[in-house]
Amino acid sequence: MAADIDAEDLFAAALTGGVRRLAPNLRRIVAPNPSPLTGPGTNTYIAGIGPSFVVIDPGPDDTTHIDRILAATGARISHVLCTHSHPDHSPGAAALKASTQAVVLGRPAPDDDYQDESYRPDGSLDDGDVVEECGMRIRAYHTPGHASNHVCLLIEPEGWLLTGDHLMSGSTVVILPPDGSMRLYLESLSRLQSLPLTALLPGHGAAMPNPVGEIERVIAHRLKRESRVVHGLLELGGTATLGDLVPVVYADTPAALHALAQYSLLAHLHKLVEERRVAQDGERWTWLAA
DSSP states (O other): OOOOOOHHHHHHHHHHTOEEEEETTEEEEEOSOOBTTTBTOOEEEEEOSSSSEEEEOOOSOOHHHHHHHHHHHTTOEEEEEOSOOOTTTSTHHHHHHHHHOOEEEOOOOOSSTTSOTTOOOSBOOOTTOEEEETTEEEEEEEOOSSSTTOEEEEEETTTEEEEETSSOSSSOOOOOTTTSOHHHHHHHHHHHTTSOOSEEEESSSOOBSOHHHHHHHHHHHHHHHHHHHHHHHHHTTTEEEHHHHHHHHTTTSOGGGHHHHHHHHHHHHHHHHHTTSEEEETTEEEEOOO
C-alpha cells in the first residue's frame, strides 16, 4: 500500500475531489464535509480494478461528492457497503443506487435521533459475511461501540481493515449512549487484535500502517480515561453530576470540546454501572466502594 498523505493534504483533497490511489485495487475520495467531528471529511473508498467497483461508506448526499464517485467508477458500481448509518457515512448510498442500481448492504439502523433517515439497505452485513465482487474479498466484522450497527470491513488477503468510525486517525471516537457503548467498544477493539491486519483505513483521516500498535494505544487511552473518571469521582467525595465531572476528567482537553467529551464520559459511567462499580441516582453518579 502506498504511503498516505498528511492531514493538510486530506483537507485539500476534500476541496479538490482528488482521488488517492492507496493500492492498485483501492482508492479513496474525501467528501467535502470537514468539521470537528469528521476531520478533513468522510473517507469514501473505491475497491476493485474494474470493470465494476465496490464503494465503501459513500458519505453525505452531496452532489459534488456523488459526482466524483460516479466519475471515478464510470458509474459502474456493483455494491455500496456502509459501516454504519450516521449522517456523514451513509446518505450517499441512495443517490448511488439510483444512478447505478448498486446493491446497498449494511446493518439495520438503531432507533434514535442520530441516524441517516434515508438509509435503506437491501440486505444486512452480518458478522462474518463475505462480499466477493470485482476481484475483491471483503469480510464484515460486527464492531458495536460507536454505534450498535457498526461494522469494520476487512479486505482479504491484504489485511486492510476499513474501520469506519471505530478507529480514526488523529482523534478519538465519540461514544454516544444509549446506542453507543464503551464496554462493547473496548470488547470490539480487543477482538480486532486477533485479526491478521496490515493497515487501518479509517472513515476520517489518514491510513494507519501500524494496526496492532494503534489498537493497543486506543485501548490504553480509553482505560486511562476510565481511571480518571474513577479518580474524579473520588476527588469529588465519591458522588458527582456529569457537569461536575467533565472539567475534572477532561482537564487535559480544551474547554471548547467539553460538550462533546461529555458523551464519552457518560459512556464510561455507563460501563462502570454495568460493572457495578458505580451507581446512578438521577443525575448523580456514586462510586461503590469495593
